[in-house]
Amino acid sequence: MTCGYRGPGVRVRVPAKINLHLAVGPRRPDGYHELLTVFHAVSLFDTVTAVAAPALTLEVTGADAAVVPDGPQNLAWRAAEVLAEHHGRRPGVRLLVDKAIPMMAGLAGGSADAAAALVACDAVWQLHTPRPELVALAATLGSDVPFALTGGTAIGTGRGETLTPLMGSHLPLWWVLAIAAEGLSTPAVYAQFDRWVAPVSEADPLAAPTGLLRAIGTGDAKAVARELRNDLQAPSLALRRGLADTLAAGLDAGALGGLVSGSGPTCAFLTEDAASAGQVAERLGRAGVCRTTRVVTGPVTGASLC
């Protein structure tokens, strides 16, 4: 799919992600948690446009534009700096970030913009950075940035940055995203996870989720729904009590299954097909348990020129 951009510079489209499986291990000496996750890119897209310019500037439009930082705190800005540094050049670029992915939503919107900025700056500066180098730079920016480059469905290990793409079924899965009025801080949700010393109930919590991988391979939405898991869901619910109502409302509305996405507070509901997704979204909207809903499909490709 192309967005047919004809303006100056280059434009890159990048998807949000949800996690079909997020198993969290112990906190490591570097402060991160060892993970075994299954990332899934869905059709909610930000776009980043890069235009060659004498100096680095950034403008944000779209969802949450008023609160998204437009300076060095924005990961897209950091991405431009990191790529320029890697090539020993100045980061001369005007970045325009048009957001549809809400901020602090558990959908990796900031990471998506960083991945898109890497691809856009690489193209506008005509650097032709080899893919493995771009992925390595992405990992220095954040745990979810490499996945935003690749998209699709992939297993993430380490702190989430080491990826194994899953080929599996090409059947689209239909999801409804229930987006909350206020975001949640990822470090706060991990800190809440750490406050609970979970009883060791599994021999290896970071073992491969074989049931889920089989279900993805066959494209069986009902089986995928049965296998959804997120270890950050309970800490996220503890910090945002109303999310339990959102999850219950999605299931009441006819979803096959649902879970908090990443560190939340977005809830993702898997549905049977497009028609069912539309119904679930409509019923969730009426239930008043979220700010807004989006019907999306997955998997979709990662950051790409459009």
Ligand code: C5P
């Ligand atoms: O890698 P990123 O900067 O996106 O991570 C944001 C925060 O999420 C980290 O500072 C850390 O608190 C938490 N995190 C973690 N373990 C991970 C990934 C993220 O504790 N594997």
